[in-house]
Amino acid sequence: MIRPERDAFGQEIWAYFQGKRAFEVVERDDGFIDISRGAPDYFLPFKKWPKIEKQAIKFAKGKILDVGAGAGRVSLYLQKRGFAVTAIDNSPLAIQVCKKRGVKQAQVLPFEKISIFKTGSFNTVIMFGNNFGLFGSLKKAKTLLRELHRITTPSALIIAETTDPYKTDDPAHLSYQKLNKKRGRLPGQLRIRIRFRNYVGEWFDYLMVAKEEMKKILKDTGWRVKRFIGSEKAKYIAIIEKIRAFREPFHRRNC
């Protein structure tokens, strides 16, 4: 459980929820610092969502897992549309805000701990706002995709948003990608932490991938891309489906 003083992300959401000034500073492990839109975006009502999210959300169905729910904007929208949604986030303060805003099923849970859910629990997994990034690394993504395979129904979908890291001409980002390659990481595998006022979050890996990289990550996990939404800009969303005939390689070898 993240202690409140390390929950920079949650503190920022909590401040904004209380009508106080909120901002989000993102520090990368090469010393690069940036401010992101932060809190206001985590509260965006449906009508102000990016166009690609409005298109992609139409694929949502049945019981839904909202991964990295933040302030609950996606969960609240889906709940209102009549879906049963479970919102998870590793930030206790974010989940507190989700609950106060009316998300019925919201729980503090790091993505790495989704093994607590029973087999076939969800029909849809949503990872909006760059939250494909929560897969962290190639290795972690493979593990978590297999786990997602288990906790979802046979016709389940993952709807995940990311940013193509190569669609930039910023020298600072390009040299960071080089650094990542050199240390054996995916070029878009950002090691970052959130800072807000006196709150400093823990370092974590947030993975940005191009479309071809995403396909490689999905390989041998039982998932494949059904379609991509968005292609002009760096941001895009993948609708990911299960390969029906898929058996885990381990099992196949035992047939």
Add this chain to the structure above:
Amino acid sequence: MIRPERDAFGQEIWAYFQGKRAFEVVERDDGFIDISRGAPDYFLPFKKWPKIEKQAIKFAKGKILDVGAGAGRVSLYLQKRGFAVTAIDNSPLAIQVCKKRGVKQAQVLPFEKISIFKTGSFNTVIMFGNNFGLFGSLKKAKTLLRELHRITTPSALIIAETTDPYKTDDPAHLSYQKLNKKRGRLPGQLRIRIRFRNYVGEWFDYLMVAKEEMKKILKDTGWRVKRFIGSEKAKYIAIIEKIRAFREPFHRRNC
């Protein structure tokens, strides 16, 4: 001379000048992080200046020294009004922007190096946008005020803006003030550095004072407050004049 990679303040101004995205992250030595309005404010045209600055600038006269000139907004305004202005800033990139924007006399010079100016050079010293803060500490302020006394004419004025640090109920700021007291610093003596993208500025002391503290700082320096402008909010400006009969204490003792 600040190297370009440590000139975070100048880089931010340079980016904004080139029409690029600019922001200013301020990191305090207790780990508190904030974003300030930054670059856009350093370029503000006169009509958008805060009311107290519009009132205070009327006191400007003769040859003017603009301390911490930033992107030159004050120098440019005064120059247009017909005054002879010398803009100084320790940031090489900020001074480059000043020059490109038309400031005729702009030079890279840390405030600590004003001893290079001849006796009686200036009629007015301007320190807008919290730049009273550049006095840094009680001790440094005393030294620099005496130096300013020497390089200005007998009827000279200092027009300096600061923020009363006690006009806050923010627990993070109040506990920082306590920390400062404990380590023998003035409560509003902020130790900060500027960060922008991959640029990390050097740590420096930026001094915020209440009106009574300012009076104490001016004591025995040959300067006194003529009047304060602004008293409802935390920000205020002091019009500071020379004590005509003033002799430095050392000389007095030798009479």
